[in-house]
Amino acid sequence: xxxxxxxxxxxxxxxxxxxxxxxxxxxxxxxxxxxxxxxxxxxxxxxxxxxxxxxxxxxxxxxxxxxxxxxxxxxxxxxxxxxxxxxxxxxxxxxxxxxxxxxxxxxxxxxxxxxxxxxxxxxxxxxxxxxxxxxxxxxxxxxx
Amino acid sequence: xxxxxxxxxxxxxxxxxxxxxxxxxxxxxxxxxxxxxxxxxxxxxxxxxxxxxxxxxxxxxxxxxxxxxxxxxxxxxxxxxxxxxxxxxxxxxxxxxxxxxxxxxxxxxxxxxxxxxxxxxxxxxxxxxxxxxxxxxxxxxxxx
DNA sequence: ATGCAATTGCAAATCGTTTGCAAGAAGGAC
DNA sequence: GTCCTTCTTGCAAACGATTTGCAATTGCAT
Numbered sequence: 043x044x045x046x047x048x049x050x051x052x053x054x055x056x057x058x059x060x061x062x063x064x065x066x067x068x069x070x071x072x073x074x075x076x077x078x079x080x081x082x083x084x085x086x087x088x089x090x091x092x093x094x095x096x097x098x099x100x101x102x103x104x105x106x107x108x109x110x111x112x113x114x115x116x117x118x119x120x121x122x123x124x125x126x127x128x129x130x131x132x133x134x135x136x137x138x139x140x141x142x143x144x145x146x147x148x149x150x151x152x153x154x155x156x157x158x159x160x161x162x163x164x165x166x167x168x169x170x171x172x173x174x175x176x177x178x179x180x181x182x183x184x185x186x
Numbered sequence: 187x188x189x190x191x192x193x194x195x196x197x198x199x200x201x202x203x204x205x206x207x208x209x210x211x212x213x214x215x216x217x218x219x220x221x222x223x224x225x226x227x228x229x230x231x232x233x234x235x236x237x238x239x240x241x242x243x244x245x246x247x248x249x250x251x252x253x254x255x256x257x258x259x260x261x262x263x264x265x266x267x268x269x270x271x272x273x274x275x276x277x278x279x280x281x282x283x284x285x286x287x288x289x290x291x292x293x294x295x296x297x298x299x300x301x302x303x304x305x306x307x308x309x310x311x312x313x314x315x316x317x318x319x320x321x322x323x324x325x326x327x328x329x330x
Numbered sequence: 331a332t333g334c335a336a337t338t339g340c341a342a343a344t345c346g347t348t349t350g351c352a353a354g355a356a357g358g359a360c
Numbered sequence: 361g362t363c364c365t366t367c368t369t370g371c372a373a374a375c376g377a378t379t380t381g382c383a384a385t386t387g388c389a390t
């Protein structure tokens with residue numbers, strides 16, 4: 043019953059092909075993102091990585107995040123004030139609903155909204171390169 | 187033909203009523219936001235404020251921004267990486283299209299999108315407290 | 331005008347993130 | 361497997377944006 047979010051597109055192969063060395067820290071960090079069902083920030087990734095290999099440094103986590111972001115292997119999210127949070131790329135595009143009480147992130151998708159965004163941009167004379175749609179909400183009290 | 191974006195809801199009165207002292211720095215800063223047609227960041231507001239009164243400090247700009255944000259008199263936007271940018275509140279709600287080449291911000295509004303957002307949140311069991319919709323785009327080359 | 335609490339400017343502190351550098355690994359050539 | 365070059369790493373120091381402690385100053389109710 044584990045939340046299997048794992049469609050691991052074998053990043054190691056892709057990265058090596060792109061001329062990126064697969065080092066021990068990188069393998070560990072990538073593995074963590076790959077298995078994460080949440081959207082951890084750099085410090086949290088660092089904690090999880092250290093649990094596997096105590097010698098990994100926070101700098102390496104940041105450097106790896108930046109590298110992977112550049113390669114398109116992960117997505118960086120800057121939710122409300124807090125630090126950047128990361129998520130493995132590869133899945134379908136989606137937006138986020140952030141629970142302002144717990145910080146939990148729920149993913150959702152709306153083709154209709156995407157379509158409307160395109161129309162708006164077009165009307166304004168722009169081509170959308172990317173967008174950000176975040177809903178900040180509070181769990182509805184289940185009427186008791 | 188100036189871009190009059192000025193529906194100045196007499197913040198001084200509102201603020202004083204809320205027990206906030208109207209000091210010289212605050213009056214100047216509020217005036218700047220009120221007359222701004224753009225979305226300046228703290229440093230830019232500071233620059234404009236210093237041009238009026240050389241003794242104003244950056245700390246005061248930050249403190250005033252935080253205070254006014256709390257009072258609902260301004261909105262804070264954290265676009266892509268950069269520092270927070272501010273805008274006087276009071277106008278109608280709108281979202282933003284950011285020109286990734288110039289940094290210019292264009293405001294737009296879509297009731298349809300807002301409505302869809304509400305539906306999505308409701309379906310997920312949440313009440314939206316606020317949201318953020320930003321389109322990052324590039325000016326379409328006017329086919330010549 | 332007077333007094334006290336709220337506000338300020340300044341400098342130092344903080345947070346998240348980046349960077350210089352010397353030591354240490356990755357992986358192609360042999 | 362061994363060697364070599366180059367890329368990566370960990371560390372500590374630097375960074376940019378923002379916040380804070382503090383003593384001096386100001387707003388404004390009286």
